[in-house]
Amino acid sequence: MGMASGVVSKSLGTGGQGERILAWSLAAPALCCVAAFVLAPILSLGIYSFWGRLPTGAVDHVFTLANWRELFGDIFYATILAKTLRLAAVVTVICAIVGYGPAYYITLLPPPRRAILVALLFLPSWISYVVRSMSWLPILGKEGLINSVLAGSGLLAEPLPLLYNDFSVTVGMVQFLLPLMIVNIYIGLQAVDPKLVDAARTLGATGLQAFFAVTFRIAWPGLAAGCLLTFILAMGAYITPLILGGPGATFYANLVFETFLSHQDWPFGATLSLVIIFFLAAGLTGYARLAGLSTMFREVRR
Amino acid sequence: MTRRRIVRSLLGAMTLAVFLFMLAPVLVVVFQAFNDSPTSTFPLTGVTLRWFTALPDDPAIVGALRTSLALAAWASVLSTLIGTTAAYALARFRFRGRNFVQLLLTIPILVPHIVLGVGLLLAFRFVGLAKSFPLLIVGHIAITLPFVVLTTGHRLQAIPLQIEEAARTLGANRLQTFKAITLPLALPAILTSLMFAFMSSFDEVTATLFWLPANIETIPSHIMAMLQFSVDQKINSLASALILGSVGLAFVTVLASRALSADARLKRGPRT
Numbered sequence: 001m002g003m004a005s006g007v008v009s010k011s012l013g014t015g016g017q018g019e020r021i022l023a024w025s026l027a028a029p030a031l032c033c034v035a036a037f038v039l040a041p042i043l044s045l046g047i048y049s050f051w052g053r054l055p056t057g058a059v060d061h062v063f064t065l066a067n068w069r070e071l072f073g074d075i076f077y078a079t080i081l082a083k084t085l086r087l088a089a090v091v092t093v094i095c096a097i098v099g100y101g102p103a104y105y106i107t108l109l110p111p112p113r114r115a116i117l118v119a120l121l122f123l124p125s126w127i128s129y130v131v132r133s134m135s136w137l138p139i140l141g142k143e144g145l146i147n148s149v150l151a152g153s154g155l156l157a158e159p160l161p162l163l164y165n166d167f168s169v170t171v172g173m174v175q176f177l178l179p180l181m182i183v184n185i186y187i188g189l190q191a192v193d194p195k196l197v198d199a200a201r202t203l204g205a206t207g208l209q210a211f212f213a214v215t216f217r218i219a220w221p222g223l224a225a226g227c228l229l230t231f232i233l234a235m236g237a238y239i240t241p242l243i244l245g246g247p248g249a250t251f252y253a254n255l256v257f258e259t260f261l262s263h264q265d266w267p268f269g270a271t272l273s274l275v276i277i278f279f280l281a282a283g284l285t286g287y288a289r290l291a292g293l294s295t296m297f298r299e300v301r302r
Numbered sequence: 303m304t305r306r307r308i309v310r311s312l313l314g315a316m317t318l319a320v321f322l323f324m325l326a327p328v329l330v331v332v333f334q335a336f337n338d339s340p341t342s343t344f345p346l347t348g349v350t351l352r353w354f355t356a357l358p359d360d361p362a363i364v365g366a367l368r369t370s371l372a373l374a375a376w377a378s379v380l381s382t383l384i385g386t387t388a389a390y391a392l393a394r395f396r397f398r399g400r401n402f403v404q405l406l407l408t409i410p411i412l413v414p415h416i417v418l419g420v421g422l423l424l425a426f427r428f429v430g431l432a433k434s435f436p437l438l439i440v441g442h443i444a445i446t447l448p449f450v451v452l453t454t455g456h457r458l459q460a461i462p463l464q465i466e467e468a469a470r471t472l473g474a475n476r477l478q479t480f481k482a483i484t485l486p487l488a489l490p491a492i493l494t495s496l497m498f499a500f501m502s503s504f505d506e507v508t509a510t511l512f513w514l515p516a517n518i519e520t521i522p523s524h525i526m527a528m529l530q531f532s533v534d535q536k537i538n539s540l541a542s543a544l545i546l547g548s549v550g551l552a553f554v555t556v557l558a559s560r561a562l563s564a565d566a567r568l569k570r571g572p573r574t
Binding site: 020024026030031033041047098099101108119120122127130131134138148149179229233235236237239243256260269273276280 | 529
């Protein structure tokens with residue numbers, strides 16, 4: 001902050017017990033919300049995953065490893081997890097490749113136009129996720145926009161199978177997660193001082209060399225944060241496969257959904273959900289080691 | 303120089319394509335909502351408004367709309383109140399454990415909604431509470447809170463402390479300074495948080511499907527249910543209304559937060 005050192009700021013509460021109590025009591029409601037509605041729920045997932053299930057379907061409050069044994073013992077779950085991880089990886093890579101250019105382009109623009117594009121970047125997140133997903137139905141369907149245009153131009157005898165398969169799920173997921181990826185790459189790029197790039201150019205680097213030696217290297221935490229978020233959210237998405245997937249489009253999150261709401265098997269559902277938490281924790285730990293958690297959640301400047 | 307210009311126009315074209323990919327598909331939904339044919343056709347067989355005028359006649363949609371509006375209003379107002387006070391504490395106090403609190407309040411953004419959905423359901427069951435409307439509100443607060451803390455926090459960090467110090471030096475106490483200086487300066491961010499929280503709550507479906515009591519539907523859950531049966535233009539008209547509403551709200555929010563910003567107020571001159 002731009003304060004002269006040694007100046008004790010009056011508005012920045014630092015000392016006093018009264019100040020400390022005030023600060024904690026202001027933060028207390030939010031902390032209680034997170035503790036009760038985020039942390040306690042994750043904890044209860046842990047507890048339920050070690051509980052059994054009675055033949056009646058009710059939860060048996062007795063310690064058991066049965067859920068974990070079933071998860072690791074049955075190849076069915078490993079197959080679906082592998083399929084989901086592959087989808088999440090493909091979606092992440094596509095978003096990173098497709099998203100980097102636009103994020104970089106926005107940083108090149110003069111302020112007024114940049115502000116407009118940044119605002120447009122947030123526009124998709126104002127629009128309902130369900131609506132964005134279902135908007136592919138009239139586009140990719142058998143009599144949809146793409147097939148109508150192709151058939152009308154006489155290029156196709158039979159419509160392309162674009163909908164209700166892994167292709168449409170991938171398209172839907174990329175559309176859903178791309179804005180998030182671009183925002184994160186953009187946040188990373190904001191950390192790059194243009195003077196450094198100019199210095200590299202002055203020292204004889206080509207534009208491409210300067211980009212990789214300076215821009216990309218300084219901005220990588222943004223890309224990494226974007227990849228982490230995209231991957232985890234793709235892993236946890238079941239709405240997109242539900243709307244755009246085929247009859248056999250069971251991804252990991254759909255499995256969680258069915259285990260809970262169709263089979264009502266809460267202990268096993270909790271076990272399945274913990275696997276997502278495990279991937280999130282592993283990704284976050286790696287990110288914290290390499291880039292530091294403080295590089296995440298930085299402000300988007302216009 | 304010319305090579306640089308080529309790279310730039312290539313990047314520009316790519317950016318345009320990507321923005322079209324993110325935003326244009328919803329236009330197809332709006333387009334089809336005016337289609338005379340009950341199923342999607344290209345081109346339209348005729349133009350009609352009947353799918354829109356049919357919306358208010360559907361009691362299920364009206365009921366779901368009521369639920370969604372009430373839910374989003376409760377969740378966004380509470381979340382903004384709780385989140386803004388916490389953001390103020392984080393931005394204006396230096397206390398031990400501050401970084402930890404900051405992390406704790408923002409990290410839920412990363413947790414997939416399905417995990418939040420499942421977890422909260424089990425936690426409530428754990429203490430013997432059934433699915434209910436208050437459970438939905440509480441869940442939506444958990445989901446929207448980190449956005450409020452982040453958005454308002456960033457804005458509070460950007461306000462120069464000197465302004466508040468000047469007020470304190472002139473004899474204002476903390477509360478007076480907050481009301482006269484901090485709050486007006488942070489108002490655009492608080493408004494944006496409130497509106498964004500409202501829209502996120504209104505649109506949330508991934509966790510909500512786990513929390514919905516048997517006889518309650520929200521607009522997104524109702525659309526999901528409609529999609530199970532068939533895709534006709536009624537869904538498209540409902541979706542179009544939703545698109546119009548959310549884009550409109552986003553637009554109004556940007557304009558309002560601009561009008562509320564200090565620069566704009568300075569240009570209008572001092573209050574008399």
